[in-house]
Amino acid sequence: xxxxxxxxxxxxxxxxxxxxxxxxxxxxxxxxxxxxxxxxxxxxxxxxxxxxxxxxxxxxxxxxxxxxxxxxxxxxxxxxxxxxxxxxxxxxxxxxxxxxxxxxxxxxxxxxxxxxxxxxxxxxxxxxxxxxxxxxxxxxxxxxxxxxxxxxxxxxxxxxxxxxxxxxxxxxxxxxxxxxxxxxxxxxxxxxxxxxxxxxxxxxxxxxxxxxxxxxxxxxxxxxxxxxxxxxxxxxxxxxxxxxxxxxxxxxxxxxxxxxxxxxxxxxxxxxxxxxxxxxxxxxxxxxxxxxxxxxxxxxxxxxxxxxxxxxxxxxxxxxxxxxxxxxxxxxxxxxxxxxxxxxxxxxxxxxxxxxxxxxxxxxxxxxxxxxxxxxxxxxxxxxxx
Amino acid sequence: xxxxxxxxxxxxxxxxxxxxxxxxxxxxxxxxxxxxxxxxxxxxxxxxxxxxxxxxxxxxxxxxxxxxxxxxxxxxxxxxxxxxxxxxxxxxxxxxxxxxxxxxxxxxxxxxxxxxxxxxxxxxxxxxxxxxxxxxxxxxxxxxxxxxxxxxxxxxxxxxxxxxxxxxxxxxxxxxxxxxxxxxxxxxxxxxxxxxxxxxxxxxxxxxxxxxxxxxxxxxxxxxxxxxxxxxxxxxxxxxxxxxxxxxxxxxxxxxxxxxxxxxxxxxxxxxxxxxxxxxxxxxxxxxxxxxxxxxxxxxxxxxxxxxxxxxxxxxxxxxxxxxxxxxxxxxxxxxxxxxxxxxxxxxxxxxxxxxxxxxxxxxxxxxxxxxxxxxxxxxxxxxxxxxxxxxxxxxxxxxxxxxxxxxxxxxxxxxxxxxxxxxxxxxxxxxxxxxxxxxxxxxxxxxxxxxxxxxxxxxxxxxxxxxxxxxx
Numbered sequence: 001x002x003x004x005x006x007x008x009x010x011x012x013x014x015x016x017x018x019x020x021x022x023x024x025x026x027x028x029x030x031x032x033x034x035x036x037x038x039x040x041x042x043x044x045x046x047x048x049x050x051x052x053x054x055x056x057x058x059x060x061x062x063x064x065x066x067x068x069x070x071x072x073x074x075x076x077x078x079x080x081x082x083x084x085x086x087x088x089x090x091x092x093x094x095x096x097x098x099x100x101x102x103x104x105x106x107x108x109x110x111x112x113x114x115x116x117x118x119x120x121x122x123x124x125x126x127x128x129x130x131x132x133x134x135x136x137x138x139x140x141x142x143x144x145x146x147x148x149x150x151x152x153x154x155x156x157x158x159x160x161x162x163x164x165x166x167x168x169x170x171x172x173x174x175x176x177x178x179x180x181x182x183x184x185x186x187x188x189x190x191x192x193x194x195x196x197x198x199x200x201x202x203x204x205x206x207x208x209x210x211x212x213x214x215x216x217x218x219x220x221x222x223x224x225x226x227x228x229x230x231x232x233x234x235x236x237x238x239x240x241x242x243x244x245x246x247x248x249x250x251x252x253x254x255x256x257x258x259x260x261x262x263x264x265x266x267x268x269x270x271x272x273x274x275x276x277x278x279x280x281x282x283x284x285x286x287x288x289x290x291x292x293x294x295x296x297x298x299x300x301x302x303x304x305x306x307x308x309x310x311x312x313x314x315x316x317x318x319x320x321x322x323x324x325x326x327x328x329x330x331x332x333x334x335x336x337x338x339x340x341x342x343x344x345x346x347x348x349x350x351x352x353x354x355x356x357x358x359x360x361x362x363x364x365x366x367x368x369x370x371x372x373x374x375x376x377x378x379x380x381x382x383x384x385x386x
Numbered sequence: 387x388x389x390x391x392x393x394x395x396x397x398x399x400x401x402x403x404x405x406x407x408x409x410x411x412x413x414x415x416x417x418x419x420x421x422x423x424x425x426x427x428x429x430x431x432x433x434x435x436x437x438x439x440x441x442x443x444x445x446x447x448x449x450x451x452x453x454x455x456x457x458x459x460x461x462x463x464x465x466x467x468x469x470x471x472x473x474x475x476x477x478x479x480x481x482x483x484x485x486x487x488x489x490x491x492x493x494x495x496x497x498x499x500x501x502x503x504x505x506x507x508x509x510x511x512x513x514x515x516x517x518x519x520x521x522x523x524x525x526x527x528x529x530x531x532x533x534x535x536x537x538x539x540x541x542x543x544x545x546x547x548x549x550x551x552x553x554x555x556x557x558x559x560x561x562x563x564x565x566x567x568x569x570x571x572x573x574x575x576x577x578x579x580x581x582x583x584x585x586x587x588x589x590x591x592x593x594x595x596x597x598x599x600x601x602x603x604x605x606x607x608x609x610x611x612x613x614x615x616x617x618x619x620x621x622x623x624x625x626x627x628x629x630x631x632x633x634x635x636x637x638x639x640x641x642x643x644x645x646x647x648x649x650x651x652x653x654x655x656x657x658x659x660x661x662x663x664x665x666x667x668x669x670x671x672x673x674x675x676x677x678x679x680x681x682x683x684x685x686x687x688x689x690x691x692x693x694x695x696x697x698x699x700x701x702x703x704x705x706x707x708x709x710x711x712x713x714x715x716x717x718x719x720x721x722x723x724x725x726x727x728x729x730x731x732x733x734x735x736x737x738x739x740x741x742x743x744x745x746x747x748x749x750x751x752x753x754x755x756x757x758x759x760x761x762x763x764x765x766x767x768x769x770x771x772x773x774x775x776x777x778x779x780x781x782x783x784x785x786x787x788x789x790x791x792x793x794x795x796x797x798x799x800x801x802x803x804x805x806x807x808x809x810x811x812x813x814x815x816x817x818x819x820x821x822x823x824x825x826x827x828x829x830x831x832x833x834x835x836x837x838x839x840x841x842x843x844x845x846x847x848x849x850x851x852x853x854x855x856x857x858x859x
Contacts, residue, residue: 038649041826045577055838181387181428188392207596221792273610
């Protein structure tokens, strides 16, 4: 008896039956009856499937248990689809928060609502430049609301093609081109992410575990710096909260993150393939372009009756020193306000805002963010002439 | 709707459950048509109307070809079908490309022309479903297929959701006969289909996206010169990524079709174990290469013409194959490179085929290695978004940069090497066999462990619902 495999091979070698003229009995569709059937390997498939299902359930449960045991809690993934969900909530007169992760962690949405009278829409994204979102809102002819834009100079003036810009642009693109299927996937994913701790795209994936392997790199290899581990949760309004473990003074997690900010905020050396002067000239040109584009976007929003305010949010420790050195206020924040004519609130200018300590040097704890926002509101009202 | 998305998981469970619960074969087919249009419309609902209009036109034209008495009118109707399909493809896929090239040509003769930018959105899978549909009228014209009487069946043959957007290119003549009698639900076939889907998702999510795509993207998007090791590893990573991405999609499509009782042919047969380029094209994207062979190469004369003409035909076919992949000259160069590889191979065959050493193990191994390297070199043009990047990559690969950077981490390099070695070993060990034979030969505990491992790896990798590379084509 021939095995199914040899039969399969013979079938493959057979000339295609439909190349001959079909018999009348076969001509329902003009073709012969089924000429090709995929072979099915002979295995006890039902038993195999039952064992696979049991193993997968057990492994998933074990992974979930492990994730929770090392401090992870269920939270949403902050991806472009969640951002798009928030972007859809922007009404013509909305208060919109844009910028980087400091606006995400430090600005409490409920306090803003209490102080400014409207529920704000949180569109800030960690590690991103606020400009693409500012430009998108400027293009939106219907929008004439209020924009609170957090400025971290190293992110806000990031040149095109760099990760901070790409993050913002990607989210804006998704908002304009999101398919029904992507939207449905987001609605299906949220209830799962709110209940399952290991569902964290940037944290508890196999990829992330491989990245954490302590494998030394070649000397001189231009490898991107590490990103910080999980230290916050986010809800459907994109309201971020620092986790207790990180907020605890002197915690190991906070110390670990502090050491990650330093290489992340340190400018990489100029590329070897462009003369240094040429590279610096290009960087200056990119910064100048950002000034020009920001002025244009702000003017468009203002022309429609909208308002914009820039905010510089607290940061502390070694990161504050580093930012002060790399992106001095006199070359970034001050000219931004002067050239755009936009009001700004720098936390260091007001004693009631300057006294906060960031546990991991860059963001406020959940409790401090409420108090900080309460103190920020009068300044916002003044800047926005509300 | 992407196979690697939660929406598809829910969609598939609902479709499979409902499909097998329906008794009437006609109702089942109607249901599959509705499901396929929902699957497609989930990207952009208006494009479902475009898909329907193309299909309906080909159905009607197929009938006209079937009814026509003389060769002349048959040919006329066929030309109408080809023009209709290719003009759709031309407008949506090549509109801006043609305008840009027209502008460039005018500029050469001193005419400055600023064409309007056509804001054309490319309908997902248009290259695939155009070929699904076109195969129908071509086969009727060739007299190997008679027109179907059922518009619904033809709509299903073109739009059957597993193969709709990224292949395999299933010819109407292969699919329509499967719509005559209802398939029966068989546990082995259904579960094997699920295993193929798991394998396809594993290839896409774990191997292509997690293990390889990061390094390939970084290498190809790096603005400066790279050292040879990083350049080669970037290209090798892309060679693996595109295989796992596309073969993964094909496996998912074949598996999903099996779960519904339909049989689609293989689209890949361990291509990186190819010895020579004709062998490579018998193993890579088989549904496209056989489509081009049957409907283009053979009508041009195939091998039955003088050698020079046959070589020209090969180059023409591969040129069009390259252009089919995308509206850019880099794809054309990729196609032309493969065309010239095929011509060189033919010359080598004529010169050396009968030499005593031609078929020994060493020669075959060297030929296999040379094929892989040449295919990788061609991938540079496929992946690079322009010729500047392609040129920089090629210079890097052959050590042409005096001062160059290393950008890959040791982890990324290890991942590329491990996955590539694993892939090549698997391809060579299965090159004369198939996955079904392997699955049957392995002890059941190995099959169980492999299936469970792949399923767990998919869940733990999570993925980001990255689109399959071939969706853009």
